[in-house]
Amino acid sequence: MDRKIKLIWDFRGPEAKEIAKHHVIHLKEFAIKEGLDFFHADIEEINEMYCLAYITVREKDMIVYRDALKPHRGEVAK
Structure with missing residues (x-):
């Protein structure tokens, strides 16, 4: 069975939430x-x-995402 990997991008500052929301649009x-x-x-x-x-x-599929999108980190999803 293929594991699920959670790729993560961190955003900090007063606009962090809005930037993260916008980033999700581009991920999809x-x-x-x-x-x-x-x-x-x-x-x-x-x-x-x-x-x-x-x-x-x-x-x-993780390597394709990682190489193209450069996440800050990743972890095995629960």
Whole structure:
């Protein structure tokens, strides 16, 4: 079974939430344009000055996403 990988981009500052929301739009557009599957793409608000955008993908597709989109980090999704 293929593991799910969560690719993460961190945004900080007063506009972090809005920037993260906008980034998610581009993550979804990339997946559709490239014909790649993904499970979920969304934001997570840590606090008012720190928010992250993420996309959860199959491990087999992770390298394509990583090389094209340069996430700040990744982790095995739960």
